[in-house]
Amino acid sequence: xxxxxxxxxxxxxxxxxxxxxxxxxxxxxxxxxxxxxxxxxxxxxxxxxxxxxxxxxxxxxxxxxxxxxxxxxxxxxxxxxxxxxxxxxxxxxxxxxxxxxxxxxxxxxxxxxxxxxxxxxxxxxxxxxxxxxxxxxxxxxxxxxxxxxxxxxxxxxxxxxxxxxxxxxxxxxxxxxxxxxxxxxxxx
Amino acid sequence: xxxxxxxxxxxxxxxxxxxxxxxxxxxxxxxxxxxxxxxxxxxxxxxxxxxxxxxxxxxxxxxxxxxxxxxxxxxxxxxxxxxxxxxxxxxxxxxxxxxxxxxxxxxxxxxxxxxxxxxxxxxxxxxxxxxxxxxxxxxxxxxxxxxxxxxxxxxxxxxxxxxxxxx
Amino acid sequence: xxxxxxxxxxxxxxxxxxxxxxxxxxxxxxxxxxxxxxxxxxxxxxxxxxxxxxxxxxxxxxxxxxxxxxxxxxxxxxxxxxxxxxxxxxxxxxxxxxxxxxxxxxxxxxxxxxxxxxxxxxxxxxxxxxxxxxxxxxxxxxxxxxxxxxxxxxxxxxxxxxxxxxxxxxxxxxxx
Numbered sequence: 399x400x401x402x403x404x405x406x407x408x409x410x411x412x413x414x415x416x417x418x419x420x421x422x423x424x425x426x427x428x429x430x431x432x433x434x435x436x437x438x439x440x441x442x443x444x445x446x447x448x449x450x451x452x453x454x455x456x457x458x459x460x461x462x463x464x465x466x467x468x469x470x471x472x473x474x475x476x477x478x479x480x481x482x483x484x485x486x487x488x489x490x491x492x493x494x495x496x497x498x499x500x501x502x503x504x505x506x507x508x509x510x511x512x513x514x515x516x517x518x519x520x521x522x523x524x525x526x527x528x529x530x531x532x533x534x535x536x537x538x539x540x541x542x543x544x545x546x547x548x549x550x551x552x553x554x555x556x557x558x559x560x561x562x563x564x565x566x567x568x569x570x571x572x573x574x575x576x577x578x579x580x581x582x583x584x585x586x
Numbered sequence: 587x588x589x590x591x592x593x594x595x596x597x598x599x600x601x602x603x604x605x606x607x608x609x610x611x612x613x614x615x616x617x618x619x620x621x622x623x624x625x626x627x628x629x630x631x632x633x634x635x636x637x638x639x640x641x642x643x644x645x646x647x648x649x650x651x652x653x654x655x656x657x658x659x660x661x662x663x664x665x666x667x668x669x670x671x672x673x674x675x676x677x678x679x680x681x682x683x684x685x686x687x688x689x690x691x692x693x694x695x696x697x698x699x700x701x702x703x704x705x706x707x708x709x710x711x712x713x714x715x716x717x718x719x720x721x722x723x724x725x726x727x728x729x730x731x732x733x734x735x736x737x738x739x740x741x742x743x744x745x746x747x748x749x750x751x752x753x
Numbered sequence: 754x755x756x757x758x759x760x761x762x763x764x765x766x767x768x769x770x771x772x773x774x775x776x777x778x779x780x781x782x783x784x785x786x787x788x789x790x791x792x793x794x795x796x797x798x799x800x801x802x803x804x805x806x807x808x809x810x811x812x813x814x815x816x817x818x819x820x821x822x823x824x825x826x827x828x829x830x831x832x833x834x835x836x837x838x839x840x841x842x843x844x845x846x847x848x849x850x851x852x853x854x855x856x857x858x859x860x861x862x863x864x865x866x867x868x869x870x871x872x873x874x875x876x877x878x879x880x881x882x883x884x885x886x887x888x889x890x891x892x893x894x895x896x897x898x899x900x901x902x903x904x905x906x907x908x909x910x911x912x913x914x915x916x917x918x919x920x921x922x923x924x925x926x927x928x929x
Contacts, residue, residue: 407911411885413892442918446886449867454777457791461769461798556643558628560659564638564733567690570719574682574703577712577738 399425400432410439620648621744622670626655629736638733646744649678657735663687664717670741673706678741680707684717709746713739768814769798775888776818782883783826785864785872793829797821816898819888823880823899830876870920874913881906882913 401409401422408414409422426432623646630639645653649672657664665685673679686699707713715737776797780790797818808814864872871879884895885906892910896903 403915404908404911407914408892408907411892411910413907438918439914442914442921443886445921446867446871446882446917449865451778451781452787452790454774457777457787457794458769458773460791461773461795464795464799465802555654555656556626556645558641558643558655558657560657560662560735561630561639562660564630564659566659566662566688566718566733566735568686568688568697568699568718569716569734572684572686572699572701572703572715572717573720574680574705574713574715576705576707577714 400429401425403435406432406436407439410436410443620672622647622649623742623744623747624653624668624670625740625742626653626668627738628655628657629738630733631736632733637736655737661689661692662718664735666715666717666737668715668739678707678709680705680713680739680741682715682737682739684715686717688718707741709741709743711740713741715739765802768801768811771811772815772818773798775815776822778887779819779883780822780826782868782871782887783823783876783880784829785868789829793822793825796825816894819884820898826880827876866921866924870917870924873920874916878909878913878916881909882917885910 405414405422406426409419409426414422426436623644625642625644627640627642629637629641631637643655647653647670649670652667652669655664655666655668657666663686667683669681669683671679671681681702681704684699684701684703687696688699689696701717703715705713716734717737718734720734773794777790777794780793781787784790784793800821801814801818808817871883874882881895881899884890884898885892890898892903892906896906899906
Protein backbone atom coordinates (compact mmCIF):
# COMPACT_ATOMS: atom_id res chain seq x y z
CA UNK A 399 0.00 0.00 0.00
CA UNK A 400 2.87 2.38 0.73
CA UNK A 401 4.20 4.40 -2.16
CA UNK A 402 7.84 3.89 -3.06
CA UNK A 403 10.42 6.25 -1.59
CA UNK A 404 11.03 7.92 -4.89
CA UNK A 405 7.41 9.00 -4.97
CA UNK A 406 7.62 10.36 -1.45
CA UNK A 407 10.66 12.34 -2.53
CA UNK A 408 8.68 13.81 -5.41
CA UNK A 409 5.78 14.45 -3.06
CA UNK A 410 8.03 16.51 -0.82
CA UNK A 411 8.99 18.58 -3.83
CA UNK A 412 5.34 19.19 -4.64
CA UNK A 413 5.75 17.40 -7.93
CA UNK A 414 2.88 14.95 -7.56
CA UNK A 415 -0.11 15.96 -9.63
CA UNK A 416 -3.54 16.58 -8.26
CA UNK A 417 -5.69 13.54 -7.89
CA UNK A 418 -2.75 11.41 -6.65
CA UNK A 419 -1.47 14.17 -4.42
CA UNK A 420 -4.62 14.12 -2.30
CA UNK A 421 -4.66 10.34 -2.02
CA UNK A 422 -1.02 10.31 -1.08
CA UNK A 423 -1.61 12.98 1.52
CA UNK A 424 -4.36 10.93 3.10
CA UNK A 425 -2.19 7.82 3.21
CA UNK A 426 0.73 9.62 4.75
CA UNK A 427 -1.48 10.98 7.53
CA UNK A 428 -2.24 7.45 8.59
CA UNK A 429 1.10 5.80 7.91
CA UNK A 430 3.88 6.28 10.48
CA UNK A 431 6.49 4.64 8.25
CA UNK A 432 5.83 7.07 5.40
CA UNK A 433 5.65 9.96 7.81
CA UNK A 434 9.01 9.03 9.22
CA UNK A 435 10.62 8.83 5.81
CA UNK A 436 9.06 12.10 4.70
CA UNK A 437 10.30 13.72 7.90
CA UNK A 438 13.82 12.50 7.26
CA UNK A 439 13.67 13.97 3.77
CA UNK A 440 12.37 17.26 5.17
CA UNK A 441 15.16 17.33 7.69
CA UNK A 442 17.76 16.71 5.02
CA UNK A 443 16.32 19.42 2.86
CA UNK A 444 16.20 21.80 5.79
CA UNK A 445 19.77 21.03 6.68
CA UNK A 446 20.93 21.67 3.14
CA UNK A 447 19.20 25.00 2.91
CA UNK A 448 20.27 26.16 6.34
CA UNK A 449 23.91 25.42 5.60
CA UNK A 450 25.91 28.67 5.63
CA UNK A 451 27.18 29.86 2.30
CA UNK A 452 29.55 32.64 1.26
CA UNK A 453 28.19 36.10 0.65
CA UNK A 454 27.79 36.86 -3.05
CA UNK A 455 28.10 40.62 -2.49
CA UNK A 456 31.90 41.04 -2.77
CA UNK A 457 31.95 38.64 -5.68
CA UNK A 458 29.35 40.70 -7.50
CA UNK A 459 31.33 43.85 -6.83
CA UNK A 460 34.34 42.26 -8.45
CA UNK A 461 32.25 41.36 -11.48
CA UNK A 462 31.17 44.97 -11.76
CA UNK A 463 34.79 46.10 -11.73
CA UNK A 464 35.66 43.66 -14.44
CA UNK A 465 32.76 44.81 -16.57
CA UNK A 466 33.78 48.42 -16.06
CA UNK A 467 37.33 47.57 -17.09
CA UNK A 468 36.07 45.86 -20.23
CA UNK A 469 33.93 48.84 -21.08
CA UNK A 470 37.04 50.99 -21.11
CA UNK A 471 38.51 49.03 -23.99
CA UNK A 472 37.35 48.71 -27.59
CA UNK A 473 35.09 45.86 -28.68
CA UNK A 474 37.96 43.41 -28.95
CA UNK A 475 38.26 43.63 -25.18
CA UNK A 476 42.02 44.00 -25.29
CA UNK A 477 44.12 47.13 -24.96
CA UNK A 478 45.60 47.90 -28.39
CA UNK A 479 49.13 48.74 -27.29
CA UNK A 480 50.93 45.43 -27.18
CA UNK A 481 53.72 45.12 -29.61
CA UNK A 482 54.91 41.68 -28.79
CA UNK A 483 53.86 38.67 -26.84
CA UNK A 484 56.34 36.16 -25.59
CA UNK A 485 55.52 32.76 -24.28
CA UNK A 486 57.74 31.50 -21.52
CA UNK A 487 57.23 27.82 -20.98
CA UNK A 488 58.02 27.10 -17.38
CA UNK A 489 57.73 23.64 -15.94
CA UNK A 490 55.24 23.55 -13.14
CA UNK A 491 58.04 22.60 -10.80
CA UNK A 492 59.34 26.10 -11.30
CA UNK A 493 55.94 27.25 -10.10
CA UNK A 494 57.04 29.66 -7.51
CA UNK A 495 59.09 31.38 -10.18
CA UNK A 496 55.71 32.48 -11.51
CA UNK A 497 54.89 34.29 -8.33
CA UNK A 498 58.21 36.06 -8.48
CA UNK A 499 57.63 36.75 -12.15
CA UNK A 500 54.29 38.40 -11.45
CA UNK A 501 55.78 40.56 -8.78
CA UNK A 502 58.66 41.39 -11.09
CA UNK A 503 56.21 42.37 -13.81
CA UNK A 504 54.44 44.56 -11.32
CA UNK A 505 57.66 46.16 -10.21
CA UNK A 506 58.55 47.02 -13.78
CA UNK A 507 55.21 48.66 -14.25
CA UNK A 508 55.78 50.79 -11.20
CA UNK A 509 59.41 51.55 -11.94
CA UNK A 510 58.71 52.59 -15.50
CA UNK A 511 55.51 54.42 -14.62
CA UNK A 512 53.49 52.33 -16.97
CA UNK A 513 50.05 53.36 -15.88
CA UNK A 514 48.52 53.23 -19.29
CA UNK A 515 50.33 50.21 -20.63
CA UNK A 516 50.34 47.81 -17.76
CA UNK A 517 52.10 44.59 -18.59
CA UNK A 518 49.63 41.77 -18.71
CA UNK A 519 50.14 38.14 -18.05
CA UNK A 520 48.17 35.05 -18.62
CA UNK A 521 48.96 31.73 -17.11
CA UNK A 522 47.78 28.54 -18.77
CA UNK A 523 48.17 25.17 -17.20
CA UNK A 524 49.13 22.71 -19.90
CA UNK A 525 48.87 18.97 -19.43
CA UNK A 526 51.90 17.02 -18.21
CA UNK A 527 52.73 19.55 -15.59
CA UNK A 528 53.84 22.40 -17.82
CA UNK A 529 52.72 25.93 -17.31
CA UNK A 530 52.69 28.48 -20.05
CA UNK A 531 53.10 32.07 -19.06
CA UNK A 532 52.27 34.67 -21.62
CA UNK A 533 53.54 38.13 -20.95
CA UNK A 534 52.49 41.05 -23.09
CA UNK A 535 54.39 44.25 -22.68
CA UNK A 536 56.34 46.75 -24.75
CA UNK A 537 59.54 45.22 -26.11
CA UNK A 538 62.07 47.18 -24.06
CA UNK A 539 60.37 46.07 -20.89
CA UNK A 540 60.35 42.47 -21.99
CA UNK A 541 64.09 42.57 -22.50
CA UNK A 542 64.57 43.91 -19.03
CA UNK A 543 62.25 41.24 -17.73
CA UNK A 544 64.14 38.47 -19.48
CA UNK A 545 67.43 39.79 -18.11
CA UNK A 546 66.01 39.73 -14.64
CA UNK A 547 65.12 36.08 -15.07
CA UNK A 548 68.82 35.35 -14.85
CA UNK A 549 68.86 36.83 -11.42
CA UNK A 550 69.65 34.53 -8.48
CA UNK A 551 66.11 34.69 -7.15
CA UNK A 552 64.81 32.66 -10.10
CA UNK A 553 67.37 29.91 -10.06
CA UNK A 554 67.39 26.91 -7.83
CA UNK A 555 71.09 26.91 -7.16
CA UNK A 556 73.17 28.36 -4.37
CA UNK A 557 76.93 28.51 -4.68
CA UNK A 558 79.03 28.99 -1.61
CA UNK A 559 82.74 29.50 -1.96
CA UNK A 560 84.48 28.06 1.07
CA UNK A 561 87.26 29.95 2.82
CA UNK A 562 90.61 29.54 1.16
CA UNK A 563 92.72 28.30 4.00
CA UNK A 564 90.44 25.52 5.13
CA UNK A 565 91.19 21.89 4.41
CA UNK A 566 88.58 19.26 4.88
CA UNK A 567 88.46 15.56 5.60
CA UNK A 568 85.60 13.12 5.83
CA UNK A 569 84.86 13.05 9.54
CA UNK A 570 82.78 9.92 9.40
CA UNK A 571 79.40 9.25 7.86
CA UNK A 572 77.41 12.26 6.68
CA UNK A 573 74.70 13.03 9.15
CA UNK A 574 71.38 14.83 9.15
CA UNK A 575 69.62 15.60 12.37
CA UNK A 576 67.44 18.13 14.07
CA UNK A 577 69.30 20.99 15.66
CA UNK A 578 67.57 20.35 18.95
CA UNK A 579 68.92 16.80 19.00
CA UNK A 580 72.57 17.85 19.04
CA UNK A 581 73.96 16.67 22.34
CA UNK A 582 76.43 18.61 24.40
CA UNK A 583 77.09 22.23 24.90
CA UNK A 584 78.47 23.17 21.52
CA UNK A 585 76.37 26.04 20.29
CA UNK A 586 77.07 26.32 16.65
CA UNK B 587 43.46 36.33 2.90
CA UNK B 588 46.50 35.33 0.91
CA UNK B 589 44.73 36.49 -2.21
CA UNK B 590 44.28 39.87 -0.63
CA UNK B 591 47.89 39.79 0.39
CA UNK B 592 49.03 39.14 -3.14
CA UNK B 593 46.68 41.74 -4.59
CA UNK B 594 47.86 44.21 -1.99
CA UNK B 595 51.45 43.63 -2.96
CA UNK B 596 50.58 44.15 -6.58
CA UNK B 597 48.65 47.30 -5.83
CA UNK B 598 51.58 48.61 -3.89
CA UNK B 599 53.78 48.18 -6.91
CA UNK B 600 51.23 49.95 -9.08
CA UNK B 601 49.67 47.16 -11.04
CA UNK B 602 46.16 48.11 -10.06
CA UNK B 603 44.64 47.48 -13.44
CA UNK B 604 46.14 44.07 -14.10
CA UNK B 605 43.25 42.47 -15.90
CA UNK B 606 41.89 39.78 -13.65
CA UNK B 607 40.78 37.56 -16.46
CA UNK B 608 44.28 37.11 -17.73
CA UNK B 609 46.00 36.53 -14.43
CA UNK B 610 44.53 33.37 -13.06
CA UNK B 611 44.58 34.11 -9.38
CA UNK B 612 43.48 30.58 -8.61
CA UNK B 613 46.67 29.20 -10.11
CA UNK B 614 48.77 31.74 -8.29
CA UNK B 615 47.01 31.15 -5.05
CA UNK B 616 47.43 27.41 -5.40
CA UNK B 617 51.13 27.88 -5.99
CA UNK B 618 51.39 30.30 -3.12
CA UNK B 619 49.78 27.78 -0.82
CA UNK B 620 52.41 25.24 -1.75
CA UNK B 621 55.36 27.61 -1.75
CA UNK B 622 58.11 27.01 0.74
CA UNK B 623 61.06 29.12 1.68
CA UNK B 624 64.26 27.30 2.44
CA UNK B 625 66.68 29.21 4.62
CA UNK B 626 70.11 27.65 4.25
CA UNK B 627 73.08 28.62 6.36
CA UNK B 628 76.49 27.16 5.62
CA UNK B 629 79.06 27.15 8.38
CA UNK B 630 82.59 25.91 8.49
CA UNK B 631 83.36 24.54 11.91
CA UNK B 632 86.84 24.23 13.23
CA UNK B 633 87.25 21.70 16.02
CA UNK B 634 86.10 23.08 19.33
CA UNK B 635 85.83 26.60 18.21
CA UNK B 636 83.47 29.20 16.82
CA UNK B 637 82.45 28.93 13.19
CA UNK B 638 84.96 30.65 10.92
CA UNK B 639 82.54 31.03 8.07
CA UNK B 640 78.87 31.74 8.15
CA UNK B 641 76.90 32.37 5.01
CA UNK B 642 73.16 32.41 4.45
CA UNK B 643 70.91 32.12 1.45
CA UNK B 644 67.19 31.76 0.95
CA UNK B 645 65.37 30.14 -1.90
CA UNK B 646 61.75 29.76 -2.75
CA UNK B 647 60.47 26.43 -3.92
CA UNK B 648 57.51 24.09 -3.87
CA UNK B 649 57.33 20.50 -2.65
CA UNK B 650 59.17 18.20 -5.01
CA UNK B 651 61.37 20.92 -6.45
CA UNK B 652 65.00 20.76 -5.42
CA UNK B 653 67.39 23.41 -4.29
CA UNK B 654 71.01 22.74 -5.15
CA UNK B 655 73.77 23.94 -2.92
CA UNK B 656 77.29 23.84 -4.30
CA UNK B 657 80.25 24.47 -2.09
CA UNK B 658 83.71 24.85 -3.55
CA UNK B 659 86.87 24.79 -1.52
CA UNK B 660 90.58 24.22 -1.91
CA UNK B 661 90.55 20.48 -1.57
CA UNK B 662 86.86 19.79 -1.72
CA UNK B 663 83.73 20.15 -3.75
CA UNK B 664 80.42 19.46 -2.07
CA UNK B 665 77.11 19.25 -3.90
CA UNK B 666 73.99 19.01 -1.81
CA UNK B 667 70.54 18.71 -3.32
CA UNK B 668 67.78 19.52 -0.86
CA UNK B 669 64.24 18.55 -1.68
CA UNK B 670 61.23 19.08 0.52
CA UNK B 671 58.49 16.59 -0.09
CA UNK B 672 54.92 16.55 1.05
CA UNK B 673 54.10 12.98 1.96
CA UNK B 674 50.59 11.53 1.66
CA UNK B 675 49.74 12.28 5.25
CA UNK B 676 50.59 15.95 4.78
CA UNK B 677 53.89 15.50 6.57
CA UNK B 678 56.90 17.37 5.34
CA UNK B 679 60.02 15.34 4.61
CA UNK B 680 63.38 16.83 3.80
CA UNK B 681 65.64 14.79 1.58
CA UNK B 682 69.30 15.67 1.33
CA UNK B 683 71.49 14.12 -1.32
CA UNK B 684 75.13 14.85 -0.78
CA UNK B 685 78.05 14.32 -3.09
CA UNK B 686 81.58 15.01 -1.97
CA UNK B 687 84.75 15.11 -4.03
CA UNK B 688 87.67 15.26 -1.67
CA UNK B 689 91.40 15.22 -1.97
CA UNK B 690 92.56 14.60 1.58
CA UNK B 691 96.21 14.28 0.75
CA UNK B 692 97.54 16.65 -1.88
CA UNK B 693 98.38 15.11 -5.22
CA UNK B 694 96.51 11.96 -4.27
CA UNK B 695 93.48 10.70 -6.12
CA UNK B 696 90.26 12.45 -5.44
CA UNK B 697 87.88 10.40 -3.33
CA UNK B 698 84.16 10.45 -3.97
CA UNK B 699 81.48 10.03 -1.36
CA UNK B 700 77.74 10.05 -1.83
CA UNK B 701 74.93 9.95 0.64
CA UNK B 702 71.21 10.39 0.82
CA UNK B 703 69.43 11.29 4.02
CA UNK B 704 65.84 11.97 4.77
CA UNK B 705 64.10 13.35 7.79
CA UNK B 706 60.50 14.21 8.58
CA UNK B 707 60.41 17.81 9.70
CA UNK B 708 58.12 20.54 10.90
CA UNK B 709 57.88 23.97 9.39
CA UNK B 710 60.30 26.26 11.17
CA UNK B 711 62.31 23.42 12.59
CA UNK B 712 66.10 23.73 12.19
CA UNK B 713 67.83 20.78 10.61
CA UNK B 714 71.57 20.25 10.43
CA UNK B 715 73.25 18.37 7.61
CA UNK B 716 76.91 17.46 7.79
CA UNK B 717 78.02 16.37 4.31
CA UNK B 718 81.49 15.53 5.61
CA UNK B 719 80.26 13.88 8.75
CA UNK B 720 80.37 15.09 12.33
CA UNK B 721 81.92 12.80 14.89
CA UNK B 722 84.46 10.03 14.77
CA UNK B 723 88.00 10.98 13.82
CA UNK B 724 87.58 14.09 15.96
CA UNK B 725 91.04 13.63 17.34
CA UNK B 726 92.29 13.57 13.81
CA UNK B 727 90.39 16.76 13.18
CA UNK B 728 92.20 18.47 16.01
CA UNK B 729 95.57 17.22 14.82
CA UNK B 730 95.20 18.07 11.20
CA UNK B 731 93.43 21.31 11.95
CA UNK B 732 90.71 20.22 9.60
CA UNK B 733 87.29 21.55 9.59
CA UNK B 734 83.83 20.24 8.84
CA UNK B 735 80.92 21.76 7.07
CA UNK B 736 77.49 22.27 8.57
CA UNK B 737 74.41 23.16 6.59
CA UNK B 738 71.58 24.48 8.68
CA UNK B 739 68.26 24.21 6.90
CA UNK B 740 64.97 25.73 7.86
CA UNK B 741 61.77 25.22 5.85
CA UNK B 742 59.06 27.83 6.17
CA UNK B 743 55.68 28.29 4.55
CA UNK B 744 56.04 31.20 2.15
CA UNK B 745 52.36 32.03 2.57
CA UNK B 746 52.93 32.80 6.25
CA UNK B 747 55.89 35.02 5.46
CA UNK B 748 53.81 36.87 2.89
CA UNK B 749 50.99 37.39 5.36
CA UNK B 750 53.36 38.72 7.98
CA UNK B 751 54.95 41.07 5.45
CA UNK B 752 51.62 42.52 4.38
CA UNK B 753 50.40 43.04 7.92
CA UNK C 754 22.61 55.44 -30.41
CA UNK C 755 23.50 56.51 -26.90
CA UNK C 756 19.99 55.74 -25.75
CA UNK C 757 20.10 52.13 -26.86
CA UNK C 758 23.44 51.58 -25.19
CA UNK C 759 22.13 52.97 -21.94
CA UNK C 760 18.97 50.90 -22.10
CA UNK C 761 21.04 47.79 -22.74
CA UNK C 762 23.27 48.68 -19.80
CA UNK C 763 20.27 49.15 -17.56
CA UNK C 764 18.71 45.85 -18.47
CA UNK C 765 22.03 44.08 -18.01
CA UNK C 766 22.45 45.71 -14.63
CA UNK C 767 19.04 44.39 -13.69
CA UNK C 768 20.15 40.93 -14.76
CA UNK C 769 23.18 40.75 -12.59
CA UNK C 770 21.63 42.52 -9.61
CA UNK C 771 18.73 40.09 -9.70
CA UNK C 772 20.41 36.86 -10.63
CA UNK C 773 23.98 37.02 -9.39
CA UNK C 774 23.32 35.79 -5.84
CA UNK C 775 21.40 32.78 -7.15
CA UNK C 776 23.96 31.81 -9.79
CA UNK C 777 26.75 32.25 -7.28
CA UNK C 778 24.99 30.06 -4.76
CA UNK C 779 24.47 27.35 -7.35
CA UNK C 780 28.08 27.53 -8.54
CA UNK C 781 29.32 27.37 -4.97
CA UNK C 782 27.23 24.37 -4.07
CA UNK C 783 28.26 22.48 -7.19
CA UNK C 784 31.99 23.22 -7.08
CA UNK C 785 32.42 23.53 -3.32
CA UNK C 786 34.88 26.37 -3.72
CA UNK C 787 34.27 30.09 -3.38
CA UNK C 788 37.01 31.29 -5.76
CA UNK C 789 36.13 28.69 -8.38
CA UNK C 790 32.46 29.56 -8.08
CA UNK C 791 33.35 33.21 -8.59
CA UNK C 792 35.37 32.44 -11.69
CA UNK C 793 32.57 30.38 -13.20
CA UNK C 794 29.97 33.03 -12.40
CA UNK C 795 32.06 35.83 -13.81
CA UNK C 796 32.65 33.84 -16.96
CA UNK C 797 28.95 33.11 -17.35
CA UNK C 798 27.84 36.70 -16.83
CA UNK C 799 30.57 38.07 -19.07
CA UNK C 800 29.52 35.59 -21.76
CA UNK C 801 25.95 36.84 -21.40
CA UNK C 802 27.14 40.43 -21.57
CA UNK C 803 29.06 39.70 -24.76
CA UNK C 804 26.11 38.00 -26.41
CA UNK C 805 24.73 41.51 -26.89
CA UNK C 806 21.26 40.11 -27.55
CA UNK C 807 19.15 39.99 -24.40
CA UNK C 808 16.97 36.94 -23.84
CA UNK C 809 13.19 37.51 -23.76
CA UNK C 810 12.69 37.47 -20.00
CA UNK C 811 14.37 37.04 -16.66
CA UNK C 812 13.42 33.38 -16.42
CA UNK C 813 15.02 32.52 -19.76
CA UNK C 814 18.10 34.45 -18.73
CA UNK C 815 18.18 32.54 -15.48
CA UNK C 816 18.01 29.18 -17.25
CA UNK C 817 20.67 30.27 -19.70
CA UNK C 818 23.08 31.36 -16.99
CA UNK C 819 22.52 28.22 -14.95
CA UNK C 820 23.17 26.08 -18.00
CA UNK C 821 26.42 27.90 -18.73
CA UNK C 822 27.62 27.59 -15.14
CA UNK C 823 26.71 23.91 -15.14
CA UNK C 824 28.61 23.30 -18.39
CA UNK C 825 31.63 25.20 -17.10
CA UNK C 826 31.70 23.14 -13.92
CA UNK C 827 31.39 19.91 -15.88
CA UNK C 828 34.28 20.96 -18.15
CA UNK C 829 36.34 21.85 -15.12
CA UNK C 830 35.76 18.44 -13.63
CA UNK C 831 36.75 16.74 -16.90
CA UNK C 832 39.88 18.85 -17.16
CA UNK C 833 40.92 18.03 -13.63
CA UNK C 834 40.49 14.33 -14.30
CA UNK C 835 42.60 14.57 -17.47
CA UNK C 836 45.33 16.55 -15.73
CA UNK C 837 45.42 14.15 -12.85
CA UNK C 838 45.86 11.10 -15.07
CA UNK C 839 48.42 12.90 -17.24
CA UNK C 840 50.33 13.86 -14.13
CA UNK C 841 50.28 10.34 -12.86
CA UNK C 842 51.52 8.96 -16.16
CA UNK C 843 54.41 11.34 -16.54
CA UNK C 844 55.48 12.06 -13.00
CA UNK C 845 58.69 10.70 -11.55
CA UNK C 846 58.78 7.57 -9.46
CA UNK C 847 59.06 9.25 -6.10
CA UNK C 848 55.92 8.25 -4.23
CA UNK C 849 54.58 11.53 -3.01
CA UNK C 850 51.20 13.07 -3.73
CA UNK C 851 51.14 15.57 -6.51
CA UNK C 852 48.61 18.23 -6.00
CA UNK C 853 47.33 20.74 -8.45
CA UNK C 854 46.87 24.31 -7.35
CA UNK C 855 43.14 23.95 -7.42
CA UNK C 856 43.11 20.90 -5.23
CA UNK C 857 45.20 22.70 -2.68
CA UNK C 858 42.75 25.56 -2.74
CA UNK C 859 39.87 23.17 -2.24
CA UNK C 860 41.60 21.61 0.72
CA UNK C 861 42.39 24.95 2.26
CA UNK C 862 38.82 26.19 2.28
CA UNK C 863 37.05 25.31 5.51
CA UNK C 864 33.96 23.31 4.74
CA UNK C 865 30.79 22.37 6.52
CA UNK C 866 29.82 18.73 6.81
CA UNK C 867 27.01 19.40 4.34
CA UNK C 868 29.29 20.80 1.65
CA UNK C 869 31.93 18.16 2.28
CA UNK C 870 29.37 15.46 1.66
CA UNK C 871 27.89 17.29 -1.30
CA UNK C 872 31.36 17.33 -2.83
CA UNK C 873 31.48 13.57 -2.52
CA UNK C 874 28.35 13.06 -4.58
CA UNK C 875 28.97 12.23 -8.24
CA UNK C 876 28.72 15.42 -10.26
CA UNK C 877 25.50 14.49 -12.08
CA UNK C 878 23.63 13.73 -8.86
CA UNK C 879 25.10 16.73 -7.10
CA UNK C 880 24.05 19.12 -9.85
CA UNK C 881 20.42 17.99 -9.85
CA UNK C 882 20.16 18.10 -6.06
CA UNK C 883 21.73 21.55 -5.92
CA UNK C 884 19.33 22.85 -8.53
CA UNK C 885 16.41 21.39 -6.62
CA UNK C 886 17.36 22.52 -3.13
CA UNK C 887 19.08 25.81 -3.81
CA UNK C 888 17.34 27.39 -6.75
CA UNK C 889 13.66 26.62 -6.17
CA UNK C 890 13.26 25.22 -9.69
CA UNK C 891 10.62 22.64 -10.56
CA UNK C 892 11.56 19.27 -12.03
CA UNK C 893 10.34 20.45 -15.41
CA UNK C 894 12.59 23.50 -15.38
CA UNK C 895 15.60 21.50 -14.21
CA UNK C 896 14.91 18.96 -16.97
CA UNK C 897 14.88 21.71 -19.56
CA UNK C 898 18.08 23.29 -18.30
CA UNK C 899 19.97 20.02 -18.18
CA UNK C 900 18.47 18.61 -21.36
CA UNK C 901 17.19 15.44 -19.67
CA UNK C 902 13.72 13.98 -19.12
CA UNK C 903 11.62 15.02 -16.17
CA UNK C 904 11.43 11.42 -14.95
CA UNK C 905 15.22 11.39 -14.92
CA UNK C 906 15.30 14.48 -12.71
CA UNK C 907 12.94 12.82 -10.25
CA UNK C 908 15.15 9.71 -10.04
CA UNK C 909 18.37 11.67 -9.68
CA UNK C 910 17.00 13.91 -6.93
CA UNK C 911 15.87 10.84 -5.06
CA UNK C 912 19.18 9.00 -5.49
CA UNK C 913 21.14 12.10 -4.54
CA UNK C 914 19.14 12.43 -1.34
CA UNK C 915 19.62 8.79 -0.39
CA UNK C 916 23.38 8.96 -1.03
CA UNK C 917 23.77 12.25 0.76
CA UNK C 918 21.94 10.92 3.80
CA UNK C 919 24.37 8.01 3.97
CA UNK C 920 27.39 10.28 3.52
CA UNK C 921 26.22 12.62 6.25
CA UNK C 922 25.69 9.73 8.60
CA UNK C 923 29.20 8.40 7.85
CA UNK C 924 30.67 11.83 8.32
CA UNK C 925 28.97 12.26 11.69
CA UNK C 926 30.39 8.90 12.68
CA UNK C 927 33.94 9.80 11.72
CA UNK C 928 33.97 13.19 13.37
CA UNK C 929 32.47 11.61 16.45
